[in-house]
Amino acid sequence: MNTLGMIAIVIDEYDLAISHYVNDLGFTLIEDTALTADKRWVVIAPSSSGARILLAKASNEDQRAAIGNSTGGRVGFFLYTTNFLETYSSYKSKGIEFIEEPRSEAYGQVVVFKDAYGNKWDLIEQKQFRK
Numbered sequence: 001m002n003t004l005g006m007i008a009i010v011i012d013e014y015d016l017a018i019s020h021y022v023n024d025l026g027f028t029l030i031e032d033t034a035l036t037a038d039k040r041w042v043v044i045a046p047s048s049s050g051a052r053i054l055l056a057k058a059s060n061e062d063q064r065a066a067i068g069n070s071t072g073g074r075v076g077f078f079l080y081t082t083n084f085l086e087t088y089s090s091y092k093s094k095g096i097e098f099i100e101e102p103r104s105e106a107y108g109q110v111v112v113f114k115d116a117y118g119n120k121w122d123l124i125e126q127k128q129f130r131k
Helices: 014-024 061-066 084-093
Strands: 006-011 028-034 040-045 052-057 075-080 103-105 108-114 120-126
Touching: 006 014, 006 061, 014 028, 014 040, 014 052, 084 108, 084 120
Parallel strands: 006 052, 075 120
Antiparallel strands: 028 040, 040 052, 103 108, 108 120
C-alpha cells in the first residue's frame, strides 16, 4: 500500500512561513532542523496524523518565481475540517484572504482561500461531518 506522506511548498523565509502556518492556520510544527547555514528541514502538518508539508526555502530565481504559483493558479491544496464555520471564522479573524464566499457542494461545504504566499487552498467540511 502506498501513502502520500509529504508535499513541498516553496517559501521565501522559514520563520515567517512557520509563523503563518502555525499561528494563522493552526498547523503543527513537526520538525525544524538546520541542515546548512542557509537550509533547514521544516515540516508542518494540519494535525499530528496524515500528510505533512515541507516548507522549502527557494534557493534560486526559478524557485522564487514559483512561490505561490506551484499549481499554475489553480487550487492545489485541500484542507479538511470537521467544523467549517469555526475554522472559517478563525481564519477570517486572522486576516486570511478568501477569494469567494462559502458555498455548498454535493460533497460538503467549501471555500477557497489563499495562504500568505498566494497558494490557493480549498477549506472543506465533508458532508459526513456536517451537523
